[in-house]
Amino acid sequence: MIRASRFVPTLVGAASLAMMVGLWEYVGTRDGSALATVLPPPSRFIAAVASSGFRIGLGSQAVPLSQSIVSTLLRVFAGMSIAFIAAVLTGALLSLSRVATWCLSPILYVLAPIAPIAWIPTAIVIFGISNVTAVFIVFMGVYFILTIATLAEIKRIPTEFLTIADNLGASPFSRWLRVVLPAVLPGVFTLLRTNFIAAWMAVLVAEMVGLRDGLGAIIMMGRNLFNNDLIMFGMAIIGVSGFVVDRLLSVISGRLLWWRI
Template identity: 40%
Template sequence: MASLDLGAAKETRPMRRDKPRRLPRALTTVFWFALAWGLLIGLWELGTAQGFLNDRILPPPSETIPFLLSGGANVGFGVQKAGLIDAVVVTLGRIAIGLSCGLGLAVLVGALIVEFVPARRLFMPIVQTIAPISPVAWIPFAIAIVGIGDPAAIFVVFMAIFGSMAVAAVAAFDAVPGEYVKVATTLGAGRLRIWFRVLLPGALPGIMTMTRMSLFGAWMAVLAGEMAGINSGLGYLIMMGQQMYNMKLVMSGIITIGAIGFLLDRVMLLIQHRVLWWERRT
């Protein structure tokens, strides 16, 4: 997925520069995307039809995709019954909240670290230690503290991204050329104004990139959390599929994760272009 994203990011610039070539280029991207997946799905279908692949473990696309689209991917019975859409909504909500909190606090802590020397000495060791902890490691702790459910999942997402985002925010602020701050100071700008009009916009490209990376981290963390005890959401759906030996359900979950992850990244790319408007105008 990472290499695919890099390719797409590179293509966006020339596309904007010469508009006439934009449509064919976009079409080419879509064509290859469809072809690649068409081939893979075709081979999968062929493999199960010919008996190379066990269709009880790897049900063919001709069964999985209708199952996915028909809304048959349900978990539980009666009042506890939860459909695929519900699971997706639950999972996305957790990411949205966890990511927003993580981003907001990481930028705030990053700013404090950059602004105040004692804050750098005090917070930097903590942030650098939290950053490499696997989000999965927080799951038992989260469940013990806040119990099963949304708060635990949000906490896991938050812990997954906060450390690395704070470190990246500090790096982004530190990378803003010192001349900008000096110029703003001599132009009579106060410290707060320098933060909002100079340092924040100056660090925004770095912050946007780190947010896009963190989105992947959050996506992985929430699914892991849902598989490891937080009993709802898309990750839980897959676990249920395993426990009921419903491989169509498992495959549906996996396809949904891939598709939504891809779409989320596209959306982030659009937001990035919108927020960094001045970078598009060269």
């Protein structure tokens, strides 16, 4: 009975989503519905994209839908992974050096509020319109927040843990590797998952500035062609892909980072 109850939230969520899609389909397929012009029903925009073999673009420039999805996922995961590693290393440096904290903390708190989208013109000038630009935008969107979170998690570590490590003869590096790092990883990863939506939106906007593939490029293609079917299809794929990635991050957090103080 208890095991069955675990699936109740999933079933209720799936039912509510199905009801929303069904209502959308019903309203959109009614004759004379003005809403269908702006928000075409799922059966219409899926059929429109399926007629082209799920290839997005014109002529020889068309790319498979799978390529667009994979490209976006690789860009966002690359940016988030680099930001995660850099944030943890920066937090380690600041926690080990008081002078480094005095010098770098003001910079972190000044740059953290800047929206990642604001970095796009600078990124284009430096890297051009390329995959590196998209990865850079994702990195800038989460690095500063994760670094600040790492410092906050380090301050949360009970002093008893560090005292015991010192009493056992641990070196500063060994203490950081065996005590501090395991203590901060769960909290920082949780914040990484929370900021995934910001990173996801950042990479989509970066893809709209001229990249040939990616989910953001699908939206831009639909806009340029005044094709609402393509726009709605792109939005649907973005929503589903983002949901799947969020669930994947949740599983990773639960399986690999099961400890927490």
